[in-house]
Amino acid sequence: MHYEETGKGYPIVFVHEYGADHREWEQQVRFFSREYRCITFDARGYTPSDVPEDPRLYGQDFAAADIAAVMRHLGIPKAHIVGLSMGAFATLLFGIRYPQMASALVVAGVGSGSNLAELDAWRAASAERAEQIMKQGWQDLALEAGLSPTRIQLQKKDPRGWNDFVAHLREHSPLGSALTQRWYQGARDPVYAWEVELKTMMVPTLLALGDEDGPCIEPNIFLKRTLPNCGLWMQPRTGHAINLEEPAAFNREVQSFFSTVERGRWSLDA
Template identity: 65%
Template sequence: MPYADSDGVRLYYEETGSGHPVVFVHEFAADHREWEAQVRWFGREYRCIAFAARGYPPSDVPEDERLYGQDFAAADIGAVMRHCGVERAHLVGCSMGSFAALLFVLRNPGRASALVLAGVGSGSSRSAAVREEFRRACAARGEALIREGWAGALAEETGHGPTRIQLKKKDPRGFAEYMARLRTHSGLGSGLTMKRYQGLRDSIFDWEAELRTLEVPTLLAVGDEDTPCLEANLFLKQTLPNAGLWVAPRTGHAINLEEPAAFNEAVAAFFSTVERGRWRLG
């Protein structure tokens, strides 16, 4: 199995195709396999790299909770790129992966030729009280995952949540495959990720000054039923100087799984416009 080293933590990755690199960064309740429909499509013309985050087998699952958090998630993207000899790439993230990709690009703007942020912003709020409640919920959820794992009720609760049930309604077979993958995740890795990364990360609203200086071409993608992310995406559209917003109707959080054809088409058009130097208006 191919692994990239990130300060002693091994990160499993898969490569497909050749051409300009595209690095895919997955969400919390998924792993590198989430991107199969995208890798199959974009691997025809691009060098696609999808990796499993720390805590997600076959990547290492550190037992030390201090080895999880937003700083590690951002640095891991750089570690995979460095190992693969990639200096600059299109970055595509979903949810937790979008947050890591955005943080990585804020710290390394020259490393991204284009940025796709799908379902970004859950847990971000302008309200300190709302954010504190989110942190408490993440801490409790993390402890439950460490204690119980994904084999039982927690997977069912996640898959049938208000921002994910859309996949089951649209694509029962795809939903069954998604749930089967989810049940294979590490309870320890997911639990520590939930506690230390999801629960303790910054609010995107806190980055406003830095975001206003970020000129990397950016596509924001969000489902109109992904309620926890709508406010953050409108904020990012208004704040990022070189961003466009694509909203998928009747769609929840896992936008690339629910609407793979539409998502691929939107991202392909975005890449093409960027590569032709025509993304920025004015």
């Protein structure tokens, strides 16, 4: 797996979304590396990390375990974990399965594909999308993705940042993206399936969400009601890629969250 680290201090591990890679955390790395050791990495299926050809090497179990593997390789026993979308899903699962390795979780834009009434349709659409990516690649599909209802906000706010997002997406491996779409995005659990585990997961957690990220609003309300040690921050007039759309606000809220956790003042019982 390809990883990069910047800065010194307490470690933060950033976990990217499906449509991005380690480069989309640049504005967070530049900000937090002043005081923290920042680690970004590319998930399996995203070059320059390996792109396994075996579909059995993709999925939610690998996504959570890969965070732990990167940390162990770097000799990091415990860290703050920050994830967006697909990466937020992995971050949340990491908190359930590896709570001893997480000092704080930032779970941003999580919940797509969790609507139970539409779950079968989500899985079918993911399989169809995977076939489309495998056949066509990202050259034209990246533009389509960038103009989707929860992405168009980035183009309106930051045209250059949106251009970078689309350009980076066009560089992704069609094979890796297709297998990730089919066996991770399309086959993962809805967050509601973890209700029992979430009720006992005590890692300090900040849920971050744009108010125009429609598919993720209800799952985040569920998480707020279920996680015993979490807070919910919603940024107005913002879509899915909250860290790209509103980097100053995102960095500020995450910094405040980390500071509160590090001072031992996050828990309402503290």
